[in-house]
Amino acid sequence: MKLESISFKNFRQHRDVDVDLAGDTGLFVIVKGNNGAGKTNFFNGITWCLYESIDDSTKFLKESLVSQGAILGAKEGDEIIVEVSINMTLSNGGSAKISRQYFYIKADGEPKIVRQNFEVMSMANFGVGFQRIQDSNDWIDENLPRRFSPYFLFDGERLDRFFRKDDARFIRDSVLQIANIDVLENMNTRLQQVSEELLRTAAKGSGSKGEELAKQNQQFNERLEVESKNLALKKDEVQGLAESIQQLSSKIGNVAETAADFDRRKEIIQNLDAAQKRLDASEGDLSSWAVQNAPHSLGMDALASLKAEIDFARVNKVLPPPFTSDTLTDLLERGRCLCERELVDGSESCNHIKDLLSKYNVVSDLGEVLSSLEPQLLSIINDSQSARSGSDVILDRIRTAKTDFASLKKKLDVLNAKLAGHNDEEIATLHQNLRRAEESRDLGQREIGRLEATIESVKADLTRNTKEINAQSDLSEKAAEALKNSKFASKALVASQKIYRELCDQVRNDVANSLDRQFKDMLWKKDFIEKVDIDENFRVSVINNTDFEILDKLAAGERTCLAFAFSLALSSVAGLAFPMVVDSPMGRLGPEMQSNLAGVLAEKTKMTIEGETQQIIMLMTATEYTSDVAKILATRNPRVFNIDVDVAKSETKIVKELN
Amino acid sequence: MIMRSIDSVDTDPAVKEFLKELFLAEIASEVEGASAYKARFQKLVSKHSANWTSNESGQN
Numbered sequence: 050m051k052l053e054s055i056s057f058k059n060f061r062q063h064r065d066v067d068v069d070l071a072g073d074t075g076l077f078v079i080v081k082g083n084n085g086a087g088k089t090n091f092f093n094g095i096t097w098c099l100y101e102s103i104d105d106s107t108k109f110l111k112e113s114l115v116s117q118g119a120i121l122g123a124k125e126g127d128e129i130i131v132e133v134s135i136n137m138t139l140s141n142g143g144s145a146k147i148s149r150q151y152f153y154i155k156a157d158g159e160p161k162i163v164r165q166n167f168e169v170m171s172m173a174n175f176g177v178g179f180q181r182i183q184d185s186n187d188w189i190d191e192n193l194p195r196r197f198s199p200y201f202l203f204d205g206e207r208l209d210r211f212f213r214k215d216d217a218r219f220i221r222d223s224v225l226q227i228a229n230i231d232v233l234e235n236m237n238t239r240l241q242q243v244s245e246e247l248l249r250t251a252a253k254g255s256g257s258k259g260e261e262l263a264k265q266n267q268q269f270n271e272r273l274e275v276e277s278k279n280l281a282l283k284k285d286e287v288q289g290l291a292e293s294i295q296q297l298s299s300k301i302g303n304v305a306e307t308a309a310d311f312d313r314r315k316e317i318i319q320n321l322d323a324a325q326k327r328l329d330a331s332e333g334d335l336s337s338w339a340v341q342n343a344p345h346s347l348g349m350d351a352l353a354s355l356k357a358e359i360d361f362a363r364v365n366k367v368l369p370p371p372f373t374s375d376t377l378t379d380l381l382e383r384g385r386c387l388c389e390r391e392l393v394d395g396s397e398s399c400n401h402i403k404d405l406l407s408k409y410n411v412v413s414d415l416g417e418v419l420s421s422l423e424p425q426l427l428s429i430i431n432d433s434q435s436a437r438s439g440s441d442v443i444l445d446r447i448r449t450a451k452t453d454f455a456s457l458k459k460k461l462d463v464l465n466a467k468l469a470g471h472n473d474e475e476i477a478t479l480h481q482n483l484r485r486a487e488e489s490r491d492l493g494q495r496e497i498g499r500l501e502a503t504i505e506s507v508k509a510d511l512t513r514n515t516k517e518i519n520a521q522s523d524l525s526e527k528a529a530e531a532l533k534n535s536k537f538a539s540k541a542l543v544a545s546q547k548i549y550r551e552l553c554d555q556v557r558n559d560v561a562n563s564l565d566r567q568f569k570d571m572l573w574k575k576d577f578i579e580k581v582d583i584d585e586n587f588r589v590s591v592i593n594n595t596d597f598e599i600l601d602k603l604a605a606g607e608r609t610c611l612a613f614a615f616s617l618a619l620s621s622v623a624g625l626a627f628p629m630v631v632d633s634p635m636g637r638l639g640p641e642m643q644s645n646l647a648g649v650l651a652e653k654t655k656m657t658i659e660g661e662t663q664q665i666i667m668l669m670t671a672t673e674y675t676s677d678v679a680k681i682l683a684t685r686n687p688r689v690f691n692i693d694v695d696v697a698k699s700e701t702k703i704v705k706e707l708n
Numbered sequence: 709m710i711m712r713s714i715d716s717v718d719t720d721p722a723v724k725e726f727l728k729e730l731f732l733a734e735i736a737s738e739v740e741g742a743s744a745y746k747a748r749f750q751k752l753v754s755k756h757s758a759n760w761t762s763n764e765s766g767q768n
Contacts, residue, residue: 537757544719
């Protein structure tokens with residue numbers, strides 16, 4: 050199947066747009082444009098035309114579809130038609146034209162919907178002209194099953210639907226339907242009913258006892274049906290609860306971890322307060338120290354310098370011993386030098402001795418003063434050094450407190466960022482909801498156990514009842530025939546149920562194997578996935594190489610790959626080359642992931658289903674269709690369209706780029 | 709696929725023939741009314757049950 054062309058009339062900003070997707074390169078199409086250019090409405094136009102669905106919902110404001118330009122251009126009372134038409138080729142070689150229209154009348158400046166039309170025209174491959182299909186919705190359901198549509202027409206930024214467990218059963222039903230296995234299911238239901246009816250007919254053919262047995266049989270079967278339905282409902286409910294529990298957990302990443310983060314944050318805030326208090330106290334101590342010791346401290350350098358000078362003078366013998374003051378005075382009084390020569394007053398020698406004596410006296414006086422000061426000086430210096438070491442201790446405390454504070458602040462910032470958007474109340478509510486869901490699930494599981502036991506008991510009653518009916522010896526000819534027919538139908542049922550189970554398993558395994566193969570082939574990091582599996586209800590699970598289920602933990606790019614792989618697997622198993630239209634396939638990916646995914650799209654999505662290549666149409670922004678991505682995708686020779694909006698007219702143009 | 713599965717299932721030949729006809733009738737039932745289908749269904753049961761030998765019946 051391939052979308053050949055799409056035309057829009059008055060559909061939002063696509064006022065008059067025809068896009069010819071066909072051609073040799075029409076199997077891989079890129080429609081690129083900036084945000085707001087109309088890509089999503091291009092996508093919505095397709096889903097609206099096929100399924101009357103907008104943004105994955107059939108509930109939308111019908112008036113919202115009308116182009117603003119069309120409303121402004123229309124006069125009061127004018128008719129405005131919104132239309133999207135799709136021309137496509139079918140897997141059987143035929144063609145179809147699908148078109149949907151809403152008709153509006155402009156009244157009081159607003160469009161009012163007055164009627165609508167949906168039409169499918171088809172032409173067989175041998176070409177006898179297009180014929181209008183009687184029931185267009187049936188045709189769509191047969192050729193482009195709506196149940197499959199979310200897996201082929203999807204928004205890359207909203208892939209949650211892909212793996213929503215509630216929807217898995219629709220996929221299962223659709224695949225079974227396409228493989229005609231659902232026919233067997235219906236057949237089995239009827240066989241069961243006929244077998245029971247025949248058994249009761251046989252029972253009634255043997256008098257009042259037989260009547261009683263037939264009545265019991267009816268009651269047992271009715272009870273079995275009721276309890277089986279209750280069991281199925283209860284299992285669905287428990288499954289729903291299990292999924293709610295999972296969703297609650299994944300909603301906040303991990304409730305327990307987040308709650309622990311909240312506790313950690315409280316602890317950090319307390320520690321931060323304590324660090325702040327220590328800092329404040331230390332700064333207070335520093336202030337007190339400064340008041341008490343600042344004078345010491347200020348004078349200490351000068352005193353230390355003086356002390357150094359004294360020490361220097363001592364070491365370098367600046368003072369003139371061994372000549373004492375008395376010795377020099379005695380020399381002058383005796384008028385004799387040390388060598389006993391006469392000292393003549395006014396002579397050079399006498400003047401030298403006098404000069405020495407005067408300097409000596411000065412130095413000696415100074416030395417005495419300094420010597421007397423020295424003990425006090427040493428004491429002051431010691432005090433000052435002690436005071437300084439006291440300030441060092443305080444400064445160390447301040448430094449440590451500041452380091453602690455900065456480290457705690459950093460941790461707090463990290464936690465605050467992690468917990469942004471969460472609050473204690475929310476966590477408490479989630480915890481509460483989680484607890485309630487777990488209690489309900491446990492209760493439901495107990496109820497399932499009870500129902501299963503009841504069903505087993507009714508089945509045993511039914512088996513006993515059937516044996517009793519079979520043991521009736523006084524059957525009429527008609528009753529005997531009914532009994533034989535019943536046994537035959539029952540035997541056919543057993544065989545048919547076995548076939549049904551085997552075929553279901555086979556189809557499921559085919560989908561699972563295909564998905565596993567496709568996904569592993571797509572992944573650029575190959576070594577962490579052990580297996581991708583699908584359970585009997587078609588729920589997807591991804592198991593890593595340490596045996597953990599990690600579907601919810603896949604990175605955005607990996608999840609997008611899984612979505613593509615799932616679509617391709619479904620196409621392959623169902624033999625249905627459903628065209629894929631993907632809005633923003635790389636919207637949430639970084640450049641490296643974009644390149645990786647582009648490689649996957651270029652190389653790994655060339656899917657041929659029963660001789661037909663699957664068409665892929667991607668709607669991409671400039672941030673997705675980067676030059677690197679374009680270079681990679683060019684290997685598939687895409688047909689590239691540029692979608693642009695004329696802001697003044699609120700209208701788009703879609704133009705094919707030259708290759 | 710389903711016809712092949714019926715052929716290979718381990719059961720009596722009469723049951724297999726019945727299931728094949730029933731399957732075709734089931735597919736055809738989409739274009740015939742419910743009552744017509746039910747009558748056809750019961751006729752098929754009677755027809756194939758009649759061909760079911762007592763020996764096969766005894767195996768049941």
